[in-house]
Amino acid sequence: MSAADSDSMLVFATSDKGGTGRSVTSCNIAYRLCLRGLDVAYVDFDFGSPTAGALFEIGQAERGITEGHGLHSYLLGNIGEPKRLTVSGETDRPQLRRNPPGAGELVLIPGDLGGAEFGCDDAMVQRGARLLAKLLSEFAVVMVDLSAGRSVALEIALRATASTMLNHRPHRWLVFHRWTHQHVLAAGGLVHGPHGLITTGAHFGHDEDALLASTRCVRTAVAASDWTRTVDRPPQAAWLKEQANALRELAMANGIGAAMVLGQTPIEPMLQWREQLILDADVNARLANLATVEAYTDLARRLTDSATWDIE
Numbered sequence: 427m428s429a430a431d432s433d434s435m436l437v438f439a440t441s442d443k444g445g446t447g448r449s450v451t452s453c454n455i456a457y458r459l460c461l462r463g464l465d466v467a468y469v470d471f472d473f474g475s476p477t478a479g480a481l482f483e484i485g486q487a488e489r490g491i492t493e494g495h496g497l498h499s500y501l502l503g504n505i506g507e508p509k510r511l512t513v514s515g516e517t518d519r520p521q522l523r524r525n526p527p528g529a530g531e532l533v534l535i536p537g538d539l540g541g542a543e544f545g546c547d548d549a550m551v552q553r554g555a556r557l558l559a560k561l562l563s564e565f566a567v568v569m570v571d572l573s574a575g576r577s578v579a580l581e582i583a584l585r586a587t588a589s590t591m592l593n594h595r596p597h598r599w600l601v602f603h604r605w606t607h608q609h610v611l612a613a614g615g616l617v618h619g620p621h622g623l624i625t626t627g628a629h630f631g632h633d634e635d636a637l638l639a640s641t642r643c644v645r646t647a648v649a650a651s652d653w654t655r656t657v658d659r660p661p662q663a664a665w666l667k668e669q670a671n672a673l674r675e676l677a678m679a680n681g682i683g684a685a686m687v688l689g690q691t692p693i694e695p696m697l698q699w700r701e702q703l704i705l706d707a708d709v710n711a712r713l714a715n716l717a718t719v720e721a722y723t724d725l726a727r728r729l730t731d732s733a734t735w736d737i738e
């Protein structure tokens with residue numbers, strides 16, 4: 427499905443902390459959406475570390491694109507359009523070089539090689555909004571990987587989506603976090619805390635309730651709660667169960683309990699060694715776990731299912 431229309435959707439991938447699995451999970455969701463026939467743009471708004479090319483194994487853009495053709499140059503007003511890289515055309519991974527029948531196109535909009543964080547001004551927000559509006563007219567899903575924390579990328583995203591160019595378009599906010607005590611506190615703070623998503627969004631003109639209704643959490647690399655493995659160590663099993671319950675309560679108390687969760691991913695051995703797309707071929711070759719692909723497929727389905735979003 428090439429033409430995006432009023433149904434096309436902006437998805438912002440955020441996290442309070444770095445290293446949460448935000449990029450790896452987002453790119454795998456993007457890939458699963460493509461397999462369902464949707465054209466997807468993956469936009470690297472991680473300005474301080476523009477390495478999205480590595481996820482798609484695009485050697486020429488592993489750390490951003492050369493010669494000032496990337497998002498940094500575009501947002502700073504140096505070029506009229508940032509460069510686009512079609513994953514199937516540019517990847518070094520042979521299995522990704524042909525799209526399966528019926529699949530959509532996956533396109534990366536990379537940052538600049540050596541690009542760094544910058545300050546945010548009105549012109550930059552305008553350029554960001556113009557780019558996202560244009561991508562929305564061409565792609566069914568525009569997935570924007572934001573820098574971690576309360577970053578300039580988050581500010582541009584919130585201001586752009588509050589602007590007249592985008593405020594009538596569907597936008598979703600995914601907050602990625604590990605399933606640990608510290609990450610739950612951090613993610614709860616990013617959603618509900620001072621200078622978090624909702625208060626900052628409201629400051630820039632968003633409706634708080636609508637923004638909250640557009641926000642879901644994704645728990646990444648969640649350890650299996652398979653207590654049978656600890657059968658010979660009852661104290662350990664008891665401790666693990668206690669922690670699991672405490673975490674669930676902590677998430678609830680921090681406003682990111684079950685109702686706020688889009689889904690979760692299991693620990694995937696391949697991803698512990700390498701950031702990449704997990705292909706069906708990896709499962710068939712018994713390199714990756716089926717549960718990992720199922721988790722990404724489920725996240726992609728829930729993301730695009732209107733029943734998930736009690737908004738419009």
Ligand SMILES: Nc1ncnc2c1ncn2[C@@H]1O[C@H](COP(=O)(O)OP(=O)(O)OP(=O)(O)O)[C@@H](O)[C@H]1O
Nearest residue numbers: 444445446447448449450647692693694697698701
């Ligand atoms: N389900 C998983 N199982 C095991 N490891 C995972 C899983 N998901 C992600 N990882 C690994 O966790 C690490 C961090 O993931 P990733 O780079 O996507 O996080 P990030 O939040 O985008 O980080 P940054 O803030 O640096 O951009 C990577 O090495 C990645 O391969």
Ligand SMILES: [Mg+2]
Nearest residue numbers: 448449450472
């Ligand atoms: Mg990342």
